[in-house]
Amino acid sequence: MQRTTRFSQGGLSAVLALGACIAVLLSMRLDVAARTPGAAKALYPAPVLSADQLTRLAGGFAPALADVYWIRAVGAPPEIWDDPRGVVHMYDLLDRTTALDPRFEIPYHFGGILLSIEGERPDLANRLLGRAERTFPDDWRYPFYHGFNNLYHATDFADAARAMRRAADLPGAPPFLGGLATHLEQGGRDPRVMVDLIDRMLNVIQEPRVRRHMLERRAELVARIRPPAGVLPEARPGGPQ
Secondary structure (H helix, E strand, O other), X not given: OOOOOOOXXXXXXXXXXXXXXXXXXXXXXXXXXXXXXXXXXXXXXXXOOOXXXXXXXXXXXXXXXXXXXXXXXXXXXXXXXXXXXXXHHHHHHHHHHHHHOOOOOHHHHHHHHHHHHOOOOHHHHHHHHHHHHXXXXXXXXXXXXXXXXXXXXXXXXHHHHHHHHHHHOOOOOOOHHHHHHHHHHOOOOOHHHHHHHHHHHHOOOOOHHHHHHHHHHHHHHHHOOOOOOOOOOOOOOOOOO
16 A cells, blocks of 8 residues: 555644644743843844744644744743844844734734834834734834834934825824925924933833833933023923923
């Protein structure tokens, strides 16, 4: 009798899910090993599988695996943001979380802000936000975050203008976004614009480390403003009302 080389659909799903679980467990084991003396070089190991490979392997178990990666991301120590390798590792965790479960919204908000402000990697933040925009094309917040990141780091004003215009044209967008998009499209680079955006973000962001980074950036921008009647007032501890 000729031996069959074809799995049943159920058997194939089980094998693929097992492979995905092994990849996750291996990565978790490396994390534990990295916390032992002499293992500093392995603190943030490179992923065994890409996000796309992991998603294909996971099959119907993808949402459950997304939860595993998400728990690891939110459970990471604050010091992870102080190491450039740690920031990339955090992106890898969030990239896999959202690839496995694209409609899981919280990781997009988490990474879209923290990778930029705490991790100082707006490129990684915006890469994650690109998936969010594709998954939720009618949500103005994701293109707004994208534009905010570019303005915050003064990286790409043209891209910021396009992102803010996308945000302004979506349902539910705050009225001020239309004027901001027009200002940027006309080549505006007034530091007051970024100070105003930071003040708006400070109204809703409560995490102390993030607020500290934003207040430091605000102070840098205020120092560059020399209006005739003085400088802008310092932000109040609770953010502007």
